């Protein structure tokens with residue numbers, strides 16, 4: 001298994017390395033732009049965005065009468081940083097709560113890493129001195145409830161749960177009531193699949209509706225948990241979930257062994273939803289805040 005991971009990691013670094021290589025000390029030619037565009041598409045940036053980035057860069061090269069590819073590297077890095085910065089929008093503060101109760105709703109398809117992320121966030125926020133409670137709102141799978149309880153113990157936080165088959169909105173409601181007098185942050189792990197997609201979106205919308213009676217909209221953070229390998233599919237997933245509740249951020253999981261990175265750019269550019277954290281392993285501490293600047297530095301070296 002380790003070999004497989006190493007291999008994927010290798011693919012990732014090869015993509016980054018390749019991008020760095022494209023901006024090498026050579027004349028700017030049409031072939032240079034073609035290579036760059038192909039490389040971006042291969043890295044999950046998406047065709048439309050790759051074309052846009054390349055044509056902006058081409059215009060810049062013409063306006064400034066640049067002749068060497070290395071001269072374009074800084075400009076390209078700045079373009080990416082600006083784009084990621086725009087995506088961060090007003091949420092650049094990340095998770096911040098005004099009222100006594102904050103709610104984080106983790107949504108995403110099964111297997112994307114919601115339960116693991118719930119635990120990682122719980123430990124992080126508890127470590128910052130918050131009263132944190134996990135809500136087992138994936139009531140559809142008994143195993144999911146048990147798993148969250150195990151993670152809750154590891155993170156050292158309380159888990160609010162009902163029996164399998166219960167009402168997920170009621171679980172979140174209970175969790176909110178349990179911290180109302182003292183103040184605190186509820187992190188809800190939700191279902192990733194029900195009988196139909198329509199069902200799931202209805203259920204998620206109901207959780208949000210019910211929670212809003214007690215918690216101000218500015219203190220509710222629906223975060224999309226997305227497997228970094230999802231690539232271009234990420235956009236359509238994000239759109240569907242965004243229909244159920246207004247997404248305020250993304251946690252990109254499995255960045256340690258699958259990411260080619262382009263999905264971050266695509267998400268930021270198309271949805272204006274910030275990537276807040278990246279998951280970098282299966283352990284409870286394997287999560288890092290996402291920094292656009294570091295990301296671009298990494299990419300272009």
Ligand code: GDP
Pocket residue numbers: 108109110111112113114115116117192252253254255256257278279280281282286
């Ligand atoms: P859920 O179905 O969305 O709740 O997903 P889980 O939290 O159960 O995670 C699914 C699988 O992905 C598990 O095997 C996790 O250990 C693994 N996983 C989650 N996040 C990460 C990550 O950031 N890196 C790696 N390598 N594995 C992860």
